[in-house]
Amino acid sequence: MTNVAAPRTKSYLRYREDVEHPRADEEKDIDRIIAVLRDNNERAYRKYKHGVRDAHAKSHGILRGELTVRDGLPPELAQGMFATPATYPVIARLSSTSGVIRSDQLRGVRGLGIKVLGVKGQRVLPDDTASTQDFIMVTHREFLFADAHAYLTQGMPTAWVLARLPDPVLQGGSALLSELDHRVLRPLGMAVPPNLGVFIRPNTHILGETFYSSAPLRYGDYVAKLSYVPVSPEAAALQGIPVRADAGINAHQDLIVDFFANHAAEYELRVQLCTDAEKMPIEDATVAWPEQDSPHRTVATIRFDVQDPYTPERRAYGDDVLSFNSWRGIAAHRPLGSINRLKKRVYEASSNFRHDVNNAPRIEPSDPAELPR
Template sequence: MPKKFLKILRQLLLPLLLLLVLIVGSSWFYFEPNSRPMDEEKTIRDIAAVLTDIVEHQYEPLFFHRDTHAKSNACVKANFTIDPAVTGNPRLNFGVFKGKANGRRTYKAWMRFSNAANVVTDDRTKDFRGLAVKLFGVEGEKLPVPSSAKEPQEKHTQDFLFIGHDAFFAGNAQHFLDFFNACRAGGYSCEPKSLPVIWHALTHPRSTFNALVGRKTFRAIEEVRWFSATPYQLGGADSIVKYGAFPAEGETSPYTDIGSTPHYLTERLKESLDPAKGKGIKLNFAVQFREKPDKQPIDNALIAWNAKDSPWHKVATIDVYPQKFDSPAQWEFCQNITFNPWHSLVAHQPVGGINRARRDVMDALQNVRLAKNGRKRFEPSGDEVF
């Protein structure tokens, strides 16, 4: 190789490396607090189109799983009971936290535990994990789903969605689209094995950091600390909160290590909820107020809200009582039930770009999944018996 060429190459190498460092470093600040795409509605439509293409590529002509949170660990029943002190607290006394008109404070609930990946995964694989909670017997004005709907999709429910980490892997709708575009360009896989996915990881290091830290293995479902990671109104636009569901005092896992089978989270949950010997699981449902707007963005779900600035306030107890949940009919129900943070009272309206995207994207992908599987959308009652 000519010396002159080598000299030119060495001269170019340092500027190229500096440029790469600048690109990667600047991406930490790519999402300014409360930023949103210039045309967010188009971005949301594009997300739905990309995810539809991905699931059709993955599953056609087989059974269609969810586009994310594909693997169900379990769907179980629970009681969601509002703490007595909450109904007299002017900051908390809104929506379902007010209790029912008849004075009762307990709601029946269905809870779906999941692995968060967009494909069915082994429980021994690191993952964000997911929890969706649907309350029943909810009274009050409901939000439409999607935004063009003339009436609420579910009339007497309230959904809460969680992951096992306090921050999301995407900051806003554009970031969400960028990630799944990279997955599609990388051979319809989100694993960091293709150049598009690797490049996305390099140029979105805050997202990559959240994914590396948030993807975990757990010894059992009952030890997971659950976070909404996205914000919601509580009573109105002047009061913004995030939600959490944490193991109640005394709730510990009897296991010392992760399981040795692909479905050990389900197997261990069966033991905890065994009607003959299980004690069930209790979670504390809590809210975190947005006390420091300069540090706690609404439109950047990559950023967790520090508990030192905004402590958690317990508002309810979730009691997952002993039960059997492994009948084929209940698994079928679990596959077909739908969740959306916009299955909600107006008092709990979701806010932020990720939640605005979820409203229509989740609705669209549910329609695809149910249609492909020959199923229809339904509103559960909470009284189902299998």
């Protein structure tokens, strides 16, 4: 990943309402996915006697911070909420993407929900009266499945199994898969499929991770993907630092709490603009957008000061009250592509179930003071 100025002559794909091309059967596929995930929701509720998310169930920290839009951005980057310099309050939730509560010793994908407060503009959804802008990000740059159909046919069988396997089985399977990859596949010039590769990626300090939007979104007049990169010395130093095997089942939570007891952290929010709809497709989220054609470029800094990110009150607020959905935001940052259309309905269905069974209020904060200390 780079962070350089793009040539002034670069041509960027203009956003139009017809940039998306859904499959004819997409809504039926999403209906089937929601039905399976609802079964997983209900199973988790019976297990925990408490409703959890069907993805990102386990949080590791709930952070209060500030997002500052850079001054002097070039016109193609000065778009949407980044059009003018400003500072916004932020609430962020760090998580693992599993739909059940698992040990932090397990390898896998980590998640980041960013909720920006006080963002003005026309909303994506007509019935949305909030003033928040959500960005949902994960630690794999490309999504593991191209679209909703691929997620249904390839991802859901895996999700069904994973929801039912105990931690020791998953940990043993990851170790065997890692050994196979290292000793057999790589010497032959082969690799583990991406949807399995996430289970052998190193388990490293979550505050040193780079996060990605994976799927595209509207970026004002253009189309883009986002990344979130640690840049302050203390946070950047955590990149690639392994989680110790003796750190316990809540290792990420403990690492985050220990870090923010004494340190602040800064991250850059970076934008990769689409230059070519063929090389950088909207509907296939598995295709890497070439950095040489359009590098990630910084548009804002997110800073978190010293704080306690996992008090009981914060955990309850972040896990039970808050919801994160990239469709909650302004029209200038409308999510695009099949995976995002899938998330729109899946996230809403999961949030409805969780709030209903927990008898918890659904609140979109308007003031950062609403996040408990």
